[in-house]
Amino acid sequence: MNMFWDDYPQIKNELQDVNKIMIENVKTTEKYIEEPLTDLILSGGKMLRPAFLLLSSKFGNYNDKKHKNLAAVIEMLHMATLIHDDIIDESKLRRGNVTIQSKYGKDQAVYMGDYLFSKCFLMLSEDYSMENIKKISQSILKICIGEIRQHHFRFNKNVSLKRYLKIISGKTAALFAMSFTIGAKEADCDEKLSKKLGRIGYNIGMAFQIIDDILDYTANENIMGKSIKNDLKQGFFTLPLIYAILEGNNNLEDIIKKDSIDNQDVIEIINIVKNSDGIEKSKRLAIKYTNRAFKNIELLPESENKKIIYEITEKLLKRKY
Numbered sequence: 001m002n003m004f005w006d007d008y009p010q011i012k013n014e015l016q017d018v019n020k021i022m023i024e025n026v027k028t029t030e031k032y033i034e035e036p037l038t039d040l041i042l043s044g045g046k047m048l049r050p051a052f053l054l055l056s057s058k059f060g061n062y063n064d065k066k067h068k069n070l071a072a073v074i075e076m077l078h079m080a081t082l083i084h085d086d087i088i089d090e091s092k093l094r095r096g097n098v099t100i101q102s103k104y105g106k107d108q109a110v111y112m113g114d115y116l117f118s119k120c121f122l123m124l125s126e127d128y129s130m131e132n133i134k135k136i137s138q139s140i141l142k143i144c145i146g147e148i149r150q151h152h153f154r155f156n157k158n159v160s161l162k163r164y165l166k167i168i169s170g171k172t173a174a175l176f177a178m179s180f181t182i183g184a185k186e187a188d189c190d191e192k193l194s195k196k197l198g199r200i201g202y203n204i205g206m207a208f209q210i211i212d213d214i215l216d217y218t219a220n221e222n223i224m225g226k227s228i229k230n231d232l233k234q235g236f237f238t239l240p241l242i243y244a245i246l247e248g249n250n251n252l253e254d255i256i257k258k259d260s261i262d263n264q265d266v267i268e269i270i271n272i273v274k275n276s277d278g279i280e281k282s283k284r285l286a287i288k289y290t291n292r293a294f295k296n297i298e299l300l301p302e303s304e305n306k307k308i309i310y311e312i313t314e315k316l317l318k319r320k321y
Helices: 009-025 031-041 048-057 064-089 100-104 106-127 130-152 161-186 191-218 239-246 250-256 263-274 278-298 304-317
Strands: none
Touching: 009 031, 009 048, 009 064, 031 064, 031 100, 031 106, 048 064, 048 161, 048 191, 048 304, 064 100, 064 106, 064 130, 064 161, 100 106, 106 130, 130 161, 161 191, 161 239, 191 239, 191 263, 191 278, 191 304, 239 250, 239 263, 239 278, 250 263, 263 278, 278 304
16 A cells, blocks of 8 residues: 555555456456556555545445445546556556556457446446446546647647636546535535535645646656656647746747657756746646635535545645755
8 A cells, every 4th residue: 555645544455455456457368457457456546536536425324335345336437447547648658657557558458448448437327326336437528628639739839828727627627526525415414515516626736736747847757656758759748848838938839849759858858847837837837726726625514534534645645845
């Protein structure tokens, strides 16, 4: 289990139970399916989304078995999107480990992701309300639209701030928001509280993605556990670069209007972005979403869960970037 949860032993124990549920649900006589997925489950992700789901559910009528199963579904959905992301990005590493697509090939990875999606809906069909199954389906749709939108605007130097925010609201914030909302809804929390929790998740997701995009330019590749060159080579222009483009650097414009970007171009882009205001402006926007999350957390009913959500959000969004 990831060291992120060492200060929260109860959550850590609950997430270990969620891990066991996931491992049980990917068991099959086809070991070439089971083994890669089990390895991914055990690869040490933070499991933020299932943790937030469990925490939000405790504002209502928490059901240990039901909510842990639902938390497993959410993490498996997230894992399925990661598998497909790695295919598109041609990523060799994920969480410091070799990706499924790199180890087993793209064809196998596509089916692995699809297998996880199918498993999730099978698990949901057992004991959950149609309303929440619909909400989960809508969130998956938002994620897909976000990914399609991002791919559509590859190598497009005219990607605007507004369009970037739409992309990350789908590909990242939607699943964070849904984790909070579904946890509360399945615990019979009222609509007002469920929406409040959903807004917290949305703002955390937006800040989280912006910070990740900043770290692509500021962090050591070994720290991130994945290549910082992938986004640029694939033509995915994220916030620090978008802000740098808006400053009108001619050298930058000449590079990004190419049909393909090589290693030397990547080095040049990173240097230009670091010498622009792109990173600082991105930090300010991340802080804006972070503050919105904290503001909504303050409005939650007083409880130990509220305190933990605040502390985790602080730990997650106030890291050095």
